Amino acid sequence: MKTRNEKAWLLVLPVLILVAFSAVVPLMTVVNYSVQDTFGNNVFFWAGLEWFDEMLHSERMWNALVRQLAFSGIILAIEVPLGIFVALNMPKKGAWSSLCLVLMALPLLIPWNVVGTIWQIFGRVDIGLLGHTLDAMGIDYNYTQGFYAAWITVIAMDVWHWTSLVALLAYAGLRSIPDAYYQAARIDQASRWSVFRYIELPKMRGVLTIAILLRFMDSFKIYTEPFVLTGGGPGNATTFLSIDLVKMALGQFDLGPAAAFSLMYFLVIMVISYVFYIVMTNLDKQEGGA
Amino acid sequence: MAEITLDKLAHTYLSEPRSADDFALQEMNHVWRDGEAYALLGPSGCGKSTLLNIISGLLVPSHGRVLFDGRDVTALSTAERNIAQVFQFPVVYDTMTVRENLAFPLKNRGLPAAEIAERVGRVGRMIGMEGGLDRRAAGLTADAKQKISLGRGMVRDDVNALLFDEPLTVIDPHMKWELRTQLKQLHRDFGHTMIYVTHDQTEALTFADRVVVMNDGVVVQIGTPEELFERPRHTFVGYFIGSPGMNLFEARIEGARAVVAGTRFDLGRSYTTGPGRTQIGVRPEYIRLGDHGLPARVTRVEDVGRHRIVRLEMDGQELAAVVPEGRPVPDGGTHVQFVEGGVNVYEDDWRVTPDEEREAA
Numbered sequence: 001m002k003t004r005n006e007k008a009w010l011l012v013l014p015v016l017i018l019v020a021f022s023a024v025v026p027l028m029t030v031v032n033y034s035v036q037d038t039f040g041n042n043v044f045f046w047a048g049l050e051w052f053d054e055m056l057h058s059e060r061m062w063n064a065l066v067r068q069l070a071f072s073g074i075i076l077a078i079e080v081p082l083g084i085f086v087a088l089n090m091p092k093k094g095a096w097s098s099l100c101l102v103l104m105a106l107p108l109l110i111p112w113n114v115v116g117t118i119w120q121i122f123g124r125v126d127i128g129l130l131g132h133t134l135d136a137m138g139i140d141y142n143y144t145q146g147f148y149a150a151w152i153t154v155i156a157m158d159v160w161h162w163t164s165l166v167a168l169l170a171y172a173g174l175r176s177i178p179d180a181y182y183q184a185a186r187i188d189q190a191s192r193w194s195v196f197r198y199i200e201l202p203k204m205r206g207v208l209t210i211a212i213l214l215r216f217m218d219s220f221k222i223y224t225e226p227f228v229l230t231g232g233g234p235g236n237a238t239t240f241l242s243i244d245l246v247k248m249a250l251g252q253f254d255l256g257p258a259a260a261f262s263l264m265y266f267l268v269i270m271v272i273s274y275v276f277y278i279v280m281t282n283l284d285k286q287e288g289g290a
Numbered sequence: 291m292a293e294i295t296l297d298k299l300a301h302t303y304l305s306e307p308r309s310a311d312d313f314a315l316q317e318m319n320h321v322w323r324d325g326e327a328y329a330l331l332g333p334s335g336c337g338k339s340t341l342l343n344i345i346s347g348l349l350v351p352s353h354g355r356v357l358f359d360g361r362d363v364t365a366l367s368t369a370e371r372n373i374a375q376v377f378q379f380p381v382v383y384d385t386m387t388v389r390e391n392l393a394f395p396l397k398n399r400g401l402p403a404a405e406i407a408e409r410v411g412r413v414g415r416m417i418g419m420e421g422g423l424d425r426r427a428a429g430l431t432a433d434a435k436q437k438i439s440l441g442r443g444m445v446r447d448d449v450n451a452l453l454f455d456e457p458l459t460v461i462d463p464h465m466k467w468e469l470r471t472q473l474k475q476l477h478r479d480f481g482h483t484m485i486y487v488t489h490d491q492t493e494a495l496t497f498a499d500r501v502v503v504m505n506d507g508v509v510v511q512i513g514t515p516e517e518l519f520e521r522p523r524h525t526f527v528g529y530f531i532g533s534p535g536m537n538l539f540e541a542r543i544e545g546a547r548a549v550v551a552g553t554r555f556d557l558g559r560s561y562t563t564g565p566g567r568t569q570i571g572v573r574p575e576y577i578r579l580g581d582h583g584l585p586a587r588v589t590r591v592e593d594v595g596r597h598r599i600v601r602l603e604m605d606g607q608e609l610a611a612v613v614p615e616g617r618p619v620p621d622g623g624t625h626v627q628f629v630e631g632g633v634n635v636y637e638d639d640w641r642v643t644p645d646e647e648r649e650a651a
Contacts, residue, residue, distance in 0.1 A: 180377035183348055188395040188442060189369045198383045198394075 034259035051260035061261060063236065064244040065268070071240060072219045075158045079215060080208070082159070083166025088200070090171055101171075104164040116228025119157040123229075143230060147237045154226050154238050158219065166211045173207035174200060209280040213273060220269050241265055292358040292450040292483060294322040294345060299354035301340055307352075314340045316508045317354065322500075324359075327477045327484040329498035333530070334489060337507040339455060342487045346453050347371045358450050374443020375453040379460060380435030384428035388419060391427050392441050399446075413445045416476065433465040440473075444482070451483040458493065470497055491531050503527050519573070525639045528571045534599060536634075537577070537609040541570045543635055543642075551605035553584050558630050559644040566638035574599065576632025577611035579620055583627035591619055602626065 037047040055061050086104070091097040110118070123143050125131040134141040143153040177199065185195045223242040226232065232239035232247070239247075245265065249258035301315040310316060315337045322328055330338040343349035345356060347368040355364045363371050383391050392410045401409075414420040417437040422430075427438055436457055443452050454473075458466045474497055477484055488494050494501050495515040503511045503518065503526070511523040522528040522536060529535030542549040546560035548570055557570075579586075579600065586604040600611045600619055604626060611626070613619055635642040 178377075178379055178381075180379055180381050183368070183375065184377065184381040184439070184442075186348075186368050187346075187373065187375055189398040190394070191398065194394075194398065198385060202383075202385045 030259045030262055032259075033255045034263055035256075037256050047256060051256045052264070055257055055260045055264060058257075060244065061264075064239055064241045067237075067239065068220060068241045071154070071158075071222070072216055074155055075162070075219050076212060076215055078155070078159050079163045079166050080212060083163050083211065084170045084204070084208075086163065086167040087170035087174055088196070090167070092175070101168070104167055104171075107161050107164050108168075110161070112224035113228050115157060115161050116225040119153060119160075119225075120229050123153050145234050147234060150230050150234055150237050154229060157225055157229065158222070161225070162215060162218070166208075166215065169207040169211040170204055173204035177203045205280075205283075209277070212280075213276060216276065217269060217273055220272070221265075293324040293360075294451065294483065294485075295355075295357035295360070296320045296322075296345075297355040297357060299344065299351055299356065301337075301344060301349070301351045301353065314507050315344075315351075316506075318509050320502075320509065320512065322483070322485070325481045325483055326499045327474070327497060328486065329494035329501045330485060330487045330504060331491060331494040331501050331531075332489065332504035336504045338487045338489075338504050340507075341504070342375075342453055342455055342485060345451070345485060346373050346375050348375075372446065372448060372450045373453055374440075374446065374449050374451075375455065376436060376439045376443065376457045378456045380432055380439055382427040382430070382435045382438050384426075386427055387424050388427050388430075388438055389414070389423040391438050392423075392445050395442050395446055409445050409447070413441045416444060416480070417441045418472070431462075431465075432460045433462070433469050436461065436469065437472075440476075444476075444480070449482065451485060454484065454486040456488055457486075458488075458490075466493075473497060491533075495531070503530065505530070521634060521641065522571065523641045525569065525571060525636050528573075528634070532573055532575075534574055534610040536571045536573050538569045538571050538636070539604075539607060539609070541568055541635075543568050543570075548633075548635070551584060551607070555584070555628075557633055557635070559646055561635045561642050561644055563635070563637050563642055568642075569636045569639075571634045571636055572609075572628050572632055574610040574612040576629040577609070578627045578629060579611060579613065579624045580627060581625055583625040585623065586626045587623055588620060 034051055035047055035049070036044040037050070038044045090100045090104075107115075122128045123131045123141075125135045125142060131141060131143075140146070141149050143149045181199050181203075182195065185199060190198070221242055222240055223246070226238045226240060227243055227246075230238045232243045236244075242265075245258060245261055248254050248261060296318055298317055298319060299315065300313055300317040302313045304312050307313055330341060332338045340349065344351045347363070347366060347370070351364065355362055357363065358371065368375075383394060386394065389410055392413055393406050396406045396409060410423070411420070414423050417440060419434065419437060419441070422434075427435065430438070439457075440452070443449055458469060461469060470493060473484075473486075476482075486494070486497055488497075495518075498515070500512055500514055501518055502509055503524075505524075505526045511518060511527045513521075513523075518527055518531050522531065525536070525538055528538065539550045543557075543561050543563045544554075546557050547554055548557050550570065579602075584604055586602040586609070588600055589603050589608075590601040592599040592601070597615055598613045598619060600613050602609050602611060602624070609626070635644075
């Protein structure tokens with residue numbers, strides 16, 4: 001017979017309380033807002049699913065979602081291959097590898113709004129190194145006015161800030177490959193490409209899954225950097241989901257629609273991450289032959 | 291298949307070696323015969339893996355040359371030497387099937403598809419995996435993966451030698467014996483030159499035609515398992531091989547007689563020794579307990595199943611004797627006798643050749 005000891009729940013209690021206050025209660029507040037309407041004076045009326053319906057048919061939200069997907073897609077397409085490339089070319093041991101690791105980690109240590117400020121100044125035509133150089137070369141570059149200039153700058157900023165993360169993870173994955181694999185490959189006369197394709201890439205699958213998941217989630221909720229750099233402009237060119245959300249919630253004080261919006265936003269991130277995770281781990285199982 | 295010559299070979303990991311201690315491998319000159327199975331045996335850190343990597347070309351020796359069939363290959367890469375190596379941890383290409391794994395070295399060498407298919411089929415049969423060629427390699431057991439590594443070497447017809455670097459380390463104990471037997475069988479059937487690195491004497495003695503015993507970067511003896519057992523060239527070989535190892539006694543040698551612990555006895559053969567420290571070595575299997583001989587006292591008896599190991603004390607020195615099952619083991623005081631022909635004489639740890647053997651040679 002199994003003995004049960006209900007006291008064990010007491011040990012879980014601190015975590016439950018912590019999670020409740022840090023996640024569940026705030027989330028429920030948002031849920032609460034999302035089903036009510038108010039005209040001020042702290043008086044609320046039941047609105048049901050009205051806000052959700054409105055948001056689902058809001059062109060503004062769909063546009064922001066498309067911009068958001070485009071942004072995440074582009075930065076993943078650049079940062080993942082670039083990160084792998086950098087990791088492959090980093091020194092394997094010695095003082096240089098330590099130096100490289102520190103240099104690579106530097107952008108990761110810089111706070112988001114500082115990154116935004118750095119690039120805002122960097123890209124200015126009057127005093128910024130990048131902006132001034134491009135202007136001197138006769139290229140019409142102004143990220144506050146040009147659609148493409150704004151996008152390119154926002155993407156370059158993200159690539160600069162986060163490629164290191166992918167590179168460091170990929171580097172860790174590469175370092176965990178025993179030397180015997182490379183020696184066996186040499187004996188088998190495998191080409192450089194074959195070594196990458198059949199040894200390095202399969203061995204990096206785990207860390208790359210993590211890297212892609214982290215980069216997807218982070219880029220999908222990006223706020224501070226483009227907010228500081230472009231403020232979502234020119235027009236709405238770089239108004240990503242979270243920037244739009246803040247405009248709606250705090251700028252217009254439309255609490256109900258904003259709450260519905262943020263819940264759907266949350267769901268989208270969860271669903272995409274989950275699907276992605278399932279796909280990657282299933283691939284893993286197939287490769288594992290189990 | 292090739293004969294491997296090590297010519298004045300030595301290796302140091304330091305750029306400016308000052309003394310012999312700086313060398314991972316001391317200078318050696320050996321010829322390893324074509325088609326034989328060699329085992330490199332020695333404790334961890336004795337230089338056996340260094341030697342293997344030099345032969346395989348993964349490491350370039352700091353001194354001397356390596357020749358395959360008389361051709362200097364010292365500067366050639368592993369692939370150019372055309373050798374195959376099985377590593378301690380199984381190396382398979384996870385994303386490929388067994389068949390693709392076996393075909394990989396041939397594909398890289400640009401062989402026609404028909405020939406690849408034919409050879410992969412043949413090697414699949416040789417390693418006993420013809421039924422599972424289309425399985426993914428990643429999910430297989432460690433011993434199956436080791437067989438695939440081996441197969442990737444054997445699939446190349448012209449391979450000069452098959453090298454094994456402690457290949458049974460991660461194999462389950464019950465599979466070790468089987469895999470070793472299969473390896474031995476493959477060697478008998480196909481006659482590849484094989485070099486097998488291990489620190490396990492059972493593995494070395496059962497696998498190899500010749501065992502190369504190494505210690506501190508020196509090859510102390512190359513010999514058949516029988517030679518290593520009967521005539522260890524160095525006291526290290528004496529106690530490293532055998533379970534328990536050889537007994538060594540301080541002794542004074544006077545021609546055909548030896549004086550041990552104040553007692554004089556006949557050696558059966560005469561020896562000429564120099565001024566160095568002289569010892570006699572006797573394997574526990576060649577010690578008889580009885581009423582005559584050197585007085586000793588039994589301190590402990592270990593029953594290991596097929597026989598018993600009797601630990602004795604003789605004039606302050608410890609020794610071990612193997613007593614077969616069924617024979618009585620005396621209690622307390624007894625006498626020790628050495629079986630004729632089972633005694634070797636050592637001077638400064640190296641075996642002294644009996645005068646008659648020297649004359650014969």
